[in-house]
Amino acid sequence: MHMNDDIKIYEGEDLQKLIYKAKEELGEDIKILHYEEIFERVKWFPIKKKKKFKLFVEKKEIETKPEIDFDKLLEKVEAIVEEKIKTSIPEVESSEKNKTSDIDVNQFEEFTGESIDLIKLLIKKDVEPEVAKQIVKSACGIDIDTGKLDLTTSTFEEALIKGFEENIKFYGEFNIKPEENSFKVLSFVGPTGVGKTTNLFKIASDFILNKNLKVGVISTDTFKVGAVQQARFYANILNIPFYTLADSKNLRKTLLELSDMDVVLIDTVGRSHYDSWKLGEIKEILKGGIDWLDSILTISCNYSYNEALNVIKRYKSYFPVKYLLFTKIDETSSPGLIVNIAVKSKIPVTYISTGQRVPEDIKVLTPKLLANYLLEELNE
DSSP: OEEOSSEEEEEESOHHHHHHHHHHHHOSOEEEEEEEEEEEEETTEEEEEEEEEEEEEEEOOOOOOOOOOHHHHHHHHHHHHHHHHHHOOOOOOOHHHHHHHTOOGGGGTTBOTHHHHHHHHHHHTTOOHHHHHHHHHTTEEEOTTTSSEEEOSSSHHHHHHHHHHHHSOBOOSOOOOGGGOOOEEEEEEOSTTSOHHHHHHHHHHHHHHTTOOOEEEEEOOOSSTTHHHHHHHHHHHHTOOEEEOOSHHHHHHHHHHTTTSSEEEEEOOOOOTTOHHHHHHHHHHHGGGTTTEEEEEEEETTSOHHHHHHHHHHHHTTSOEEEEEEEOGGGOSOTHHHHHHHHHHOOOEEEEEOSSOTTTSEEEOOHHHHHHHHHTOOOO
């Protein structure tokens, strides 16, 4: 390893190991500036060349924040709040409080006790009332005193896990086995801005680093500025085959060339679910791999319930959607959309993206993890 004041340079034959070494020495918060491929002549065999890598890494500086006198700050805040209370008009309730107060309890007349409290909690997190009732009902039994339904579990978490297990299909991670001697092809489809490319490479990294699979990547996104460059950068870091193409004939030819891979991941251009013409173009390209591929539909947790349903309906009419991948859970405080979509669509759920970092910010969606999101019990 060579060093200067700000940039550290690592050299070796395995690029991924160099990245691990950099993170081990400098910490996870590093910035990869550049890498170079070097070909050195082998002393005892001058014609043959040996491939090495040179990785340029910069450690991000941690900003030092000025020390704050919290006692004085608290005094100022208290003074401002007290003055506000004296002069303000009656406060309007927050939207979250209104969500609970506006609930018509008569629609839950078959429930009693804690089951109603759990239904209200789910609705507060944007779970549709009918879906909330369906989930909670799976964890209920008849209360002897009232003859109504109440929870049979000791905690809300146990109740939600039981309800999710009975009403949602959890596919789990893609358990691809190299010894099966047949490659799997997965296409990532979905609207613009949902994070298809970054999440594709998160999954590719898991396949390579944790499962020791041979992975190839194909990008059909030749329209978005910088999309191919971003994908090629990730592919180079992982040292895996990467192709770009824009027609079905070349897709089939490329897939045949990659048939020695364990899995091939296809990145597609993001298109609005209302753009029938563009969706038809993507379908025509993917037709070249129709004999092998399944589609993963990426859904942002920021969507409204009705919009997400429209996305699924439209994309299912064009592509063989077999799995759902949810993104941007870190950008919403109301994760009920996941429950609504998973229950109503009956499409198996797979992964959930928890941020922008590659490859760290992705998890397999499980009943327990989903329950924790609803109950806000995740430890960051």
